[in-house]
Amino acid sequence: GHYFVSLPWLQDKVDLVPSNFNTCLAISNRVYHDLAKKQILSQYSDIFHDQLAEGIIEKVPINFNNEQEINEYTFVPHRPIIRTDDQVTTKIRAVFNCSLKTDKTAPSLNEAAFTGIDLMASLLKLMLQFRTNDYVVISDVKKAFLMIHLDREFDKNRFTFLWKENNQLVAYR
Numbered sequence: 001g002h003y004f005v006s007l008p009w010l011q012d013k014v015d016l017v018p019s020n021f022n023t024c025l026a027i028s029n030r031v032y033h034d035l036a037k038k039q040i041l042s043q044y045s046d047i048f049h050d051q052l053a054e055g056i057i058e059k060v061p062i063n064f065n066n067e068q069e070i071n072e073y074t075f076v077p078h079r080p081i082i083r084t085d086d087q088v089t090t091k092i093r094a095v096f097n098c099s100l101k102t103d104k105t106a107p108s109l110n111e112a113a114f115t116g117i118d119l120m121a122s123l124l125k126l127m128l129q130f131r132t133n134d135y136v137v138i139s140d141v142k143k144a145f146l147m148i149h150l151d152r153e154f155d156k157n158r159f160t161f162l163w164k165e166n167n168q169l170v171a172y173r
Helices: 021-037 041-054 120-132
Strands: 003-005 078-082 092-096 148-150 161-165 168-172
Touching: 021 041, 021 078, 021 161, 041 092, 041 161
Parallel strands: 003 148
Antiparallel strands: 078 092, 161 168
């Protein structure tokens, strides 16, 4: 009932992507304290609780005192985007930065991944076809997206992020 895939990495770069633990920990602490000061910490934490309940993310039991274990993961920093417009349904959301570079010689996650083809060139053609056809079928891809799982632990560990729950550091992927 699920599709298991591997991510298309550039093999000469993917092993060079650093762990980024210390940088991500500092960013996570700053975001945590800023949100607590603005009194919207629980709303931001709810994003991760909802994703955990839906099976989008999972907790990872990492021993944060073991540097060798930490280096098995690539940590991705995140920050909130807060919208105050009345017509916006999602007032706060998490945005992840996979282009983080902590070392000028090491690639980011974005640079280590195969980029694929440019679909923006055919976007205008697609929009025109959408508007000129008699019938259009649209769907919510959320359920289809949740049917796709990463096959290898290596791929899963490239997208780990940190957050605090009850003043305890927690890792998700």
